[in-house]
Amino acid sequence: MLPFPDADLMYIVDLLPEHERERYLEVREFLQSSVRPASIDYWNREEFPFGLLAEMGKHGLGGLQTDGSSKLFKGLMYVEVARADVSLSALVGIHNELIVGMIDELGSQEQQDRWLPGLKSFSQLGAFALTEPDHGSDIAGGLATSARLEDGEWVISGAKRWIGAGTIADFALVWARDDADRQIKGFIVETDRPGYSATKISNKIGLRIMQNANIVLDNVRIPESNMLPGATDFSKANDLLRDSRAWVGWQGAGIQLATLDVARSYSVHRKQFGKELARFQLIQQQLAEIVGNASASLALMAQLARIQEDGKLGMVQAAMAKSTCTRLARASVAMGRSILGGNGISTDFEMGKIFGDAEILYTYEGSYEINSLIVGRGVTGMSAFV
Incomplete structure (x- = not known):
C-alpha cells in the first residue's frame, strides 16, 4: 500500500460531514471500479457509454444540483468523476450546473415537472x-x-x-x-x-x-x-454561468489526481537501470510537483466552495479558479506523460487519454487567456478586452 493512497495530502475530504463523506467514498468506489476502466475503450472509439448512465443516475450524479448537498460535496463529486473520465465529468457538470440548474431556477413549473425527474435519473439528457x-x-x-x-x-x-x-x-x-x-x-x-x-x-x-x-x-x-x-x-443566466466556470476548476483538480494515480503507480513498478523509476530523483521531483499542484488546486477549490456557500462568489474568483487549476493541470499532466516516457502517449497506459483531455479543460468555459483577463480586470479595475 502506497502512502496517501487517495492523494488527499491536505485532508480536504475530512472537511465533509460524516454522512456526505460516507456517500462520497461510496460513489468514488463506483467511479474507480466501474467507470474509469470502462471509459478508455469508449474514448478510443469516440463512443458514448450509454450503459453507464443508469448506474450514474442511481448514484445520484444526475441530481447533485438540487439534492441539498453542500458545495464542497458537489465539487468533490466533480473531482472524482473527472478522475475517472473527463468527458463524463463534463457531462455531469454541464448537466447539473447548466441544464438542471437553469430549468430549476429559471424554468416554469410546467417545464420543471416535464423535465427534472428524467434529468435527475439520467433517463433524459x-x-x-x-x-x-x-x-x-x-x-x-x-x-x-x-x-x-x-x-x-x-x-x-x-x-x-x-x-x-x-x-x-x-x-x-x-x-x-x-x-x-x-x-x-x-x-x-x-x-x-x-x-x-x-x-x-x-x-x-x-x-x-x-x-x-x-x-x-x-x-x-x-x-x-x-x-x-x-x-x-442574458443577465438572468449569469450566476449559473459563473458557477459553471468555477466547476471547471474542480475538473482541473480531478484530472491531476488521475495523473498522479497513473504516474505514481507506473513509477513504482517500472524498472530501468536495475531499479524502480520512483527511486530516481528526477522522477520524485516531478511527482512532488504533480501532487503539489493537485493539492494547491484542491485547497483553492475547497475555499471557493466556502465562499460560494456564503454567497460571496463573484466572476473574478470563478475565473481565477478555472484559469489557475487548468494551468496547473496542463503542467501536471505534461510531467505525468514524461514519467511514462514513450508509454505516456498511449491510451493503453491511460496517460495518453488524460494528456489529450487536459488540453480541452484549458480551453472551454472561457479560454485560459479570457479568464486571465477577467481576473486582471478584477484586480486592477481596468479592462484589457478589445
Whole structure:
C-alpha cells in the first residue's frame, strides 16, 4: 500500500460531514471500479457509454444540483468523476450546473415537472446550446441565432457549435436573440422537432467520449411556453454561468489526481537501470510537483466552495479558479506523460487519454487567456478586452 493512497495530502475530504463523506467514498468506489476502466475503450472509439448512465443516475450524479448537498460535496463529486473520465465529468457538470440548474431556477413549473425527474435519473439528457460557429469568447455581444414570435410559436434559426451531447440529447437549451427586443433568451428545443439537426464533431484529441455537435436550427418552431420565463435576458443566466466556470476548476483538480494515480503507480513498478523509476530523483521531483499542484488546486477549490456557500462568489474568483487549476493541470499532466516516457502517449497506459483531455479543460468555459483577463480586470479595475 502506497502512502496517501487517495492523494488527499491536505485532508480536504475530512472537511465533509460524516454522512456526505460516507456517500462520497461510496460513489468514488463506483467511479474507480466501474467507470474509469470502462471509459478508455469508449474514448478510443469516440463512443458514448450509454450503459453507464443508469448506474450514474442511481448514484445520484444526475441530481447533485438540487439534492441539498453542500458545495464542497458537489465539487468533490466533480473531482472524482473527472478522475475517472473527463468527458463524463463534463457531462455531469454541464448537466447539473447548466441544464438542471437553469430549468430549476429559471424554468416554469410546467417545464420543471416535464423535465427534472428524467434529468435527475439520467433517463433524459439536455444539451446547452450557447456557443456558435463564429462566436465563442464574444458570445454575449455577438450571438447571432434568432428567435421571433409568430402566431403563438417561437421560430428559431441559427447555428451552434461544440455543443456537448448535441447528438444524443432529448432537448437543447438554446440561447437566441429575440428579434423584437434584441434580448438573448433561453428556449427548450426538443431535438426531434423539424428543422433541428445535429452532426457529431469527430477527430478530437480530447474529450472524445463527449458527443460534441454542430447544430443547425432551420426555422424550428416551438410552443411559446418553451421559453424559460426566468431567462428573458442574458443577465438572468449569469450566476449559473459563473458557477459553471468555477466547476471547471474542480475538473482541473480531478484530472491531476488521475495523473498522479497513473504516474505514481507506473513509477513504482517500472524498472530501468536495475531499479524502480520512483527511486530516481528526477522522477520524485516531478511527482512532488504533480501532487503539489493537485493539492494547491484542491485547497483553492475547497475555499471557493466556502465562499460560494456564503454567497460571496463573484466572476473574478470563478475565473481565477478555472484559469489557475487548468494551468496547473496542463503542467501536471505534461510531467505525468514524461514519467511514462514513450508509454505516456498511449491510451493503453491511460496517460495518453488524460494528456489529450487536459488540453480541452484549458480551453472551454472561457479560454485560459479570457479568464486571465477577467481576473486582471478584477484586480486592477481596468479592462484589457478589445
